[in-house]
Amino acid sequence: MSTSSTTMGAPSAAPGPSGSGWVKSVTVLAVGSFAMGTDSFVLAGILPQMARGLHVSTGEAGQTITAFALTYGLAGPFLAALTSRLPRKPLLAFALTLFIVANVASAAAPTLTLLLVARVAAGIGAALYTPNASAAAAALAGPARRGRALSVILGGLTVGTVFGVPVGTWIGQHLSWSGSLLFVAAVGTVALLGVLVVLPTLPVPPAVPLAQRFRVLAHGRVVAIVGVMLLESCASIMVYTYTAAILGGIAHVSGTELAVALLVWGIGGVFGAFGSGWLTDRWGAERTLTAAIVLLVITLAALTLATSFVAVAVVMLLNGAAGWAVSTPNNHRLTALVPTLPSVVISFNASGIYLGQAVGAALGGVLLDGGTSVRVLCLTGAAVAVAAGILHAAVGRPAGKP
Incomplete structure (x- = not known):
């Protein structure tokens, strides 16, 4: 779910200042x-x-x-x-x-x-x-x-x-x-x-003119890869948005313990954001993305069983890592597809992140108000993450691409 590398305008070619x-x-x-x-x-x-x-x-x-x-x-x-x-x-x-x-x-x-x-x-x-x-x-x-x-x-x-x-x-x-x-x-x-x-x-x-920016969406693989980001973000945020209700209902976590749980989630996010770049260089974007989505599915489902604070902390750590590990390999795939407009395709990946967050938060709210239990909400998020994995597998890897 990382919002890193959301540069929408190409950086100036002018060199930066010398030294530090x-x-x-x-x-x-x-x-x-x-x-x-x-x-x-x-x-x-x-x-x-x-x-x-x-x-x-x-x-x-x-x-x-x-x-x-x-x-x-x-x-x-x-x-x-x-x-x-x-x-x-x-x-x-x-x-x-x-x-x-x-x-x-x-x-x-x-x-x-x-x-x-x-x-x-x-x-x-x-x-x-x-x-x-x-x-x-x-x-x-x-x-x-x-x-x-x-x-x-x-x-x-x-x-x-x-x-x-x-x-x-x-x-x-x-x-x-x-x-x-x-x-x-x-x-x-x-x-x-x-x-x-x-x-x-x-x-x-x-x-970069607006028409040129949107022209990249004529590439079907670009749309599909952004779709993976949208679904992953939707799954993650559908659950994260209602963390207070979920952890309160399942593990009776609130107050300072809730703040600590969110801190642990953020620490996991740091490892996911930076570690995914390291893994992408060594495993390739496809394997890294697969691992992140699988971990996201597992942790969203595992929240339904986390009834103690220790279990909550472990699951939140891994869930944060999974949620933040997807953006970098997805950006890697997009820039490999459209190397001439890297900032533009990355901007669409960022839009996929935020649109997924919007859909996830909205859908989660509708489900909760409709009487859905917090455990079913977690499983729904896991199902959306499975859909992201299916789309990721369907996108495949073009010949000659990492």
Whole structure:
């Protein structure tokens, strides 16, 4: 489920600064990624509190995650094309400002309707920021250090999941769900100040017209591979979104234990995000993706049997690793298919991630509100992951490709 490598505009070919001068600027950009990573996942840990505060069901509250993810998934490619000729630093500052205001508005929203509107605005801010931060990091570091720079941006996202989500969850569990969103806004404000003060003026990257971006979807294998990402993300988020209800219902986990469980999930995600790159280089994209999907199916089903906190921790660790291990090998396959437009096909993979999250959160909410038990919800997620595995097997491997 990793949102790494979501660069939608090609990075500038201009070399980055000499020495380590680029590190400070890229670190600032990573703080923004930390905020985005926290915002993407923190609501899962505070849905019961949010539902009680807004006087709605947990399933209805879960649609706030749908609104954020659907906005990101649908708006991302269009925003990338519409803003391709705008200066990078002001664009990043605007994206962060919108993100901050949207999270403050989310925290203050008195009704679910207004909260959904605010989450849409936050999704637009995230869709503007994350890919452009990746492109800016690559431009700042230069070709020789591009991989390290992009890994720092990925690090911000994963650290947001590992540390930001548990902190936000703890705030929501012990103070208020609004406090969790204000925490995200505060981190975004730190990033905004850093961008304004530290980030240098950046060259505008070469524009890729919208028509050219969507032309790659005429390639059937591209659509199928993005479909694998969508189904995997749907399966993972369908269960993760309602983690509080699932772990509370099966293992009676809540409060601090829930925050720890989400921390463990995030740690697993770090191993999955970085380990999948190592495995892809050694096993190949096909085998790595197969292993990740199989592990996802097993762990989603295993949650139904995890009745102790120790069992929950083990399953959450492996589930986080599986969920975050899929994006890298999928990106590897896409860039091998369309090597001339790597940033464009990667952007569609990112859209597949967020559209899958939107479908998963929405479907999970409908099932829970319809009376589905949390165990059946986990098994439904596992069934969707099986569908992802079937599509992955059907896509196959083209001759001569790794």
